[in-house]
């Protein structure tokens with residue numbers, strides 16, 4: 001049952017994770033909500049599509065965070081999803097890397113195994129290894145607040161944290177200020193330095209992989225059987241059950257502002273849809289530059305955004321492989337294969353490692369005789385974006401050429417691989433942009449650099465009192481947790497403005 005006593009209207013732009021979560025909480029709190037989504041389906045970066053009879057999930061190759069009751073995020077998921085009915089599998093390895101000239105690394109997710117493993121691998125770095133393990137231990141004992149960077153916490157919140165969570169505060173300050181690359185460089189062992197560089201992108205703060213390892217150790221991060229499809233279907237069902245209104249194939253073209261209030265969204269052809277609140281759950285730059293026509297993109301915001309770096313653009317190759325042709329261990333971050341002959345994924349990006357994910361453990365995605373293997377490569381957004389717009393023929397040719405080079409590399413490592421290949425397809429960052437408008441085709445918002453983690457982006461548009469923003473851009477590191485939490489916070493803020501107690505039941 002929906003609360004009918006209070007029916008102010010909220011328009012939500014975008015039906016990605018953030019939009020659907022915002023919609024659910026809006027409905028639970030008695031608002032009339034309308035989600036406008038430009039694509040023919042909900043999901044955004046988390047949407048899935050079909051190639052023949054295969055389901056290709058875009059996101060959730062790796063994990064859904066907060067899938068066990070021991071974590072803060074679990075409460076949010078239980079408010080929205082029948083999470084206890086979902087099946088998760090948790091990976092024994094954080095990652096595995098096969099090097100060309102070092103022994104392979106099987107980086108365990110269990111803290112005890114990890115300690116033993118690393119000490120055996122690099123005894124000369126015993127003290128630094130212990131320091132890192134103690135960081136993970138702290139993040140296990142005191143869960144990081146994921147919705148607010150510490151630097152922006154209010155004074156009384158900091159004070160509260162200081163008293164109750166002093167070790168967490170120290171660990172956060174320490175690991176948020178050192179990058180993966182800097183930490184790797186402090187190792188005496190060249191081997192361990194290489195291993196550390198596999199934990200996250202080199203410019204990420206060490207806080208990010210260590211906090212993730214803390215979740216992984218507690219088995220609070222796992223692969224959701226059914227992938228992104230399952231998550232989005234469940235969120236969409238919940239939204240519809242709560243009486244929400246989902247308008248697919250409906251692009252918002254601009255936001256109409258009158259007397260410093262967002263009064264309506266323009267849907268093209270002089271069609272407007274009015275509301276009391278507008279929540280933009282779409283890309284930040286798209287909001288400021290297109291929907292608000294650049295008017296509110298102040299030098300202050302521009303300067304602030306300069307401090308962030310979008311997640312490294314990703315080129316994704318999906319492959320259908322005959323079952324039992326070869327096995328890869330199940331990992332959280334991937335099975336990294338160092339290439340004997342590096343590959344150019346774009347003119348300025350030489351790729352040294354292929355990141356493989358086998359989805360053989362998910363029988364819901366493919367017919368029983370196949371499984372899905374994905375290969376991730378870092379690349380450049382501008383190259384693919386321009387190629388797509390200037391020369392489509394060449395764009396498709398380049399994708400095929402890259403797929404052929406990757407197959408060759410995999411054949412070299414797994415002889416006979418090509419004979420087991422059923423199909424292959426590549427998704428470029430230009431396609432991520434086309435389907436979602438995410439800045440530079442970013443697949444997960446901002447990279448969690450030390451500077452990015454310290455910044456706090458306002459979740460309202462300055463000077464406009466009823467325009468809110470949510471999504472993965474509002475917490476460096478991004479991903480589904482950031483999208484969901486910021487959407488929940490936005491509806492909390494609107495409830496507070498309306499002097500309504502925020503509730504989680506319809």
Ligand SMILES: Cc1cc2nc3c(=O)[nH]c(=O)nc-3n(C[C@H](O)[C@H](O)[C@H](O)COP(=O)(O)OP(=O)(O)OC[C@H]3O[C@@H](n4cnc5c(N)ncnc54)[C@H](O)[C@@H]3O)c2cc1C
Nearest residue numbers: 014016017018038044045059060063252282471472479480
């Ligand atoms: C391959 C891949 C793997 C990933 N793996 C993981 C993972 O394992 N774990 C994890 O936590 N995260 C993962 N992510 C990241 C995660 O999927 C995203 O961070 C998250 O889904 C972002 O959600 P969002 O709602 O903030 O934004 P989006 O998904 O970008 O949603 C925005 C929506 O707004 C719509 N839109 C934009 N402009 C308009 C407009 N003008 N009018 C109407 N609609 C509009 C878009 O079409 C889109 O549907 C992965 C991403 C990818 C691509």
